[in-house]
Amino acid sequence: MLFKNALTSPRGPAVMDMLQSVSGIILALFMWAHMFMVSSILLGNDAMYWVTKMFEGEPIFGKGYPILVSLFALFILSLIILHAFLAMRKFPATHRQYRTLHKHLGGVRHTDSYLWYVQVVTGFALFFLASVHLYQLIMHPADIGPFASSDRVWSGRMWPLYLILLFVVELHGGIGLYRVMVKWGWFMGKDPKVGRKRLTLAKWVLTLFFLVLGLLTLAAYMKVGYEHQDRAGERYLPAAYSQVNRAPQGESH
Numbered sequence: 001m002l003f004k005n006a007l008t009s010p011r012g013p014a015v016m017d018m019l020q021s022v023s024g025i026i027l028a029l030f031m032w033a034h035m036f037m038v039s040s041i042l043l044g045n046d047a048m049y050w051v052t053k054m055f056e057g058e059p060i061f062g063k064g065y066p067i068l069v070s071l072f073a074l075f076i077l078s079l080i081i082l083h084a085f086l087a088m089r090k091f092p093a094t095h096r097q098y099r100t101l102h103k104h105l106g107g108v109r110h111t112d113s114y115l116w117y118v119q120v121v122t123g124f125a126l127f128f129l130a131s132v133h134l135y136q137l138i139m140h141p142a143d144i145g146p147f148a149s150s151d152r153v154w155s156g157r158m159w160p161l162y163l164i165l166l167f168v169v170e171l172h173g174g175i176g177l178y179r180v181m182v183k184w185g186w187f188m189g190k191d192p193k194v195g196r197k198r199l200t201l202a203k204w205v206l207t208l209f210f211l212v213l214g215l216l217t218l219a220a221y222m223k224v225g226y227e228h229q230d231r232a233g234e235r236y237l238p239a240a241y242s243q244v245n246r247a248p249q250g251e252s253h
C-alpha cells in the first residue's frame with residue numbers, strides 16, 4: 001500500500017526517498033552484523049559452528065532448521081531488490097547525462113559528488129555480486145559451517161567473488177550511511193562543516209575496520225579450506241560432540 005502510494009501520489013518522490021534511506025540503513029547495519037557473525041571463524045571452528053546453529057534456530061527448537069537461513073536470506077534479497085529499484089531512478093541513463101555528470105565532477109571537485117558517483121558504481125556492481133552469494137545461500141542453507149563454508153571459499157573458488165564483494169559492499173554501505181546522515185542532518189551538530197568532517201572521519205574509520213576484519217576473515221576461511229581440500233565435502237564435527245557423542249553428526253543435521 002505504502003509502495004503503491006509512493007508510485008502514484010504527489011508526495012511519491014519524498015516517500016520513495018524515505019523508503020530508500022530506511023532500506024539502505026537496514027542493509028548497511030545488517031552488513032556490519034553479518035561481518036561480526038561470519039568473523040566468528042577467527043575465534044575457531046567451534047565458534048563459527050555455534051553461530052551457524054544459532055541461525056538455524058537450534059537453541060529454540062532443539063534441532064537446526066536450515067530453512068530459517070533461506071527465509072532470512074530471501075528477506076535480505078527482497079530488501080536489496082527494493083533498495084535497488086528505488087535507487088535506479090537516480091542513475092544517469094543516457095550518454096548525455098553521463099557527459100554532463102563527468103563535466104560536473106571535473107569542474108566542481110566536490111568530495112561528496114565523487115562519493116555519490118562511487119555509490120552509483122558500487123551499487124550497480126552489487127546487483128550481480130550479492131545475487132550470486134544470496135542465491136547460493138537460499139538454495140543450500142544447510143551448507144554453512146566451518147568446513148562447508150571454507151570448502152566453498154577455497155575448493156568452490158568463491159574467494160575471488162568474496163574479495164571483490166567485500167570492498168564493494170563496505171564502500172557502498174559506509175558511503176551510504178554517511179550520505180543518509182548528511183541528508184537528514186543526523187549527528188551533524190551545530191556547525192555543518194565540522195559535522196561533515198566528523199562524519200567523514202567516522203566513515204573512513206568504520207570502513208577501514210570492516211575491511212581489515214573482512215580480509216582477516218576471508219583469509220581464515222581460505223586457510224581452513226586449503227587445509228581441508230582433500231576432504232572437501234566432509235562436515236565439521238564440534239569438539240564437544242566428538243568427545244561426548246561419537247555418532248556421525250554433520251554441520252547442519
Ligand code: HEM
Pocket residue numbers: 027031034038069072073076080130133134137143144145148149150152153158162163165166169213214215216217218219221
Ligand atoms: C547484502 C547481502 C550480503 C552481502 C553483500 C554479503 C557479503 C559477504 C561477503 C563479502 C562475504 C565474505 C566474507 C569476508 O570477506 O570476510 C560473505 C560471507 C558469508 N556470508 Fe554473506 N553477504 C550477504 C548476505 C548474507 C546472508 C543473508 C547470509 C546468511 C543468512 C550470509 C552468510 C554468509 C556466510 C555464511 C559467509 C561465509 C562464507 C560462506 O559460507 O560462503 N550472507 N558474505
